[in-house]
Amino acid sequence: xxxxxxxxxxxxxxxxxxxxxxxxxxxxxDQAVPRExxxxxxxxxxxxxxxxxxxxxxxxxxxxxxxxxxxxLARAREEARGRGVDARLTLHQQDAARxxxxxxxxxxxxxxxxxxxxxxxxxxxxxxxxxxxGGRVLVGDGFWERAxxxxxxxxxxxxxxxxxxxxxxxxxxxTPVGAHISTxxxxxxxxxxxxxxxxxxxxxxxxDPDSARALETAATHRTExxxxxxxxxxxxxxxxxxxx
Numbered sequence: 663x664x665x666x667x668x669x670x671x672x673x674x675x676x677x678x679x680x681x682x683x684x685x686x687x688x689x690x691x692d693q694a695v696p697r698e699x700x701x702x703x704x705x706x707x708x709x710x711x712x713x714x715x716x717x718x719x720x721x722x723x724x725x726x727x728x729x730x731x732x733x734x735l736a737r738a739r740e741e742a743r744g745r746g747v748d749a750r751l752t753l754h755q756q757d758a759a760r761x762x763x764x765x766x767x768x769x770x771x772x773x774x775x776x777x778x779x780x781x782x783x784x785x786x787x788x789x790x791x792x793x794x795x796g797g798r799v800l801v802g803d804g805f806w807e808r809a810x811x812x813x814x815x816x817x818x819x820x821x822x823x824x825x826x827x828x829x830x831x832x833x834x835x836x837t838p839v840g841a842h843i844s845t846x847x848x849x850x851x852x853x854x855x856x857x858x859x860x861x862x863x864x865x866x867x868x869x870d871p872d873s874a875r876a877l878e879t880a881a882t883h884r885t886e887x888x889x890x891x892x893x894x895x896x897x898x899x900x901x902x903x904x905x906x
Contacts, residue, residue, distance in 0.1 A: 663872035666731050667878060669708075672860040677711045680774040680802055681852035681897045691716050693840030693901045694800040698722045700768035703792055705785070706760040706775025710738035710751070712800075713771075717747035728754045728761045757787060767795035773802030773899060775817045782827070783834055790835075790904065798839070799902045803827070807896035812889040824898060831900065840901030849897065857884040 673679045678687055695702070699722040704713050707727030717725055729735055735753045742748035754761065758778040770789040772778070779785040780804045789799045800906070804818060805827045822830065828838065857880045864870075864877035 663875055666733060667872075668860065668876065669731075670733055670737075671863045671876065672795050672856045672880075673709070673857045674863075676852055676855040677709055677861070677873065678789070679708050680899075681760055681849045682773070682802070682842065683848050686842045686844075686848070686899070687712070687715060688719075689717065690800060690842055691894065694769050694771075694798050695720060695723065696768050696796065696798055699724075701765065701794070702726070702764070702769045702771065703767040704728065704771040705761065705788060705792075706772055707738065707753070708734045708775070709741070710735075710753065711741075712739070712773060712856045713742055713751060714745060714747060715751055717742075718745055724750045724752075726752045726754070726763070726767070728758045729758060730755065730757055761792075763792060766797065767792050767904065768794050768797045770797070771798065771800045773800065774897075776801070776803050783830060786831070786834055786836065786902070794905070797903075799836070800899065801902065802897065802899040805898060806894055808894045810869050810891065810894040813889075816888055817890055818895060824896065827898065828900075832905070833901065835905050836902040837905045838900050839903050842899045844897040844899075847894070849892075851889045853884075853892070857881075857887070860889060 702716055702725040704727045707729045710727040713727050717723055731892055732755050735755055742751045749862050770792050772785050776782050776785045779788050804821050805824045806821050813853040860876050861880040864873045867873050
């Protein structure tokens with residue numbers, strides 16, 4: 663069982679694949695989509711749930727998703743057909759950092775996939791390169807809500823606190839026009855769903871050769887979360903416009 667398969671199973675009950683609930687997703691998309699006939703790009707779309715919801719809400723919107731995972735893109739295609747939006751969705755299997763388009767986009771998303779570009783500011787640089795005049799970016803990334811333990815830093819990397827994160831974004835030439843800070847409930851719901859979905863799959867497939875590893879992975883992740891970073895990790899989604 664590779665990381666892609668683990669992620670697929672773990673996100674079964676939480677297809678948005680980020681610690682953001684349905685109401686927050688709706689509000690963020692309302693803030694981010696600049697007009698009804700917008701062209702939208704998701705760099706690191708996974709199962710493309712953000713795009714699918716935007717397409718369902720805006721009948722004239724067109725969307726492009728980029729991800730390296732063919733299983734995730736296959737699920738996105740199936741979901742798009744089921745929701746009747748497949749004619750307006752184009753998916754590319756490739757490294758998001760290498761994606762280029764001749765036509766710019768009115769909205770560029772990257773929520774929880776900043777690793778594809780090497781961090782928050784490189785992600786924003788990639789988004790800027792794809793952005794049409796007057797366009798917006800919706801980005802989601804982690805920050806330290808409280809001083810982390812050395813173990814938490816080892817697990818999640820060098821993050822800033824929220825004020826320093828915003829300072830860096832503004833200094834990079836962006837103006838926040840909308841945002842959502844994930845609540846403790848959203849963060850906990852995401853982690854319980856991740857570990858619970860994976861553990862449930864393992865218990866439902868006891869004879870599968872990957873069952874034991876899936877159960878162990880769920881238990882390890884749960885311990886890392888509860889004992890390592892639960893009390894210090896935060897997540898913020900920002901709607902940004904380029905600063906003149």
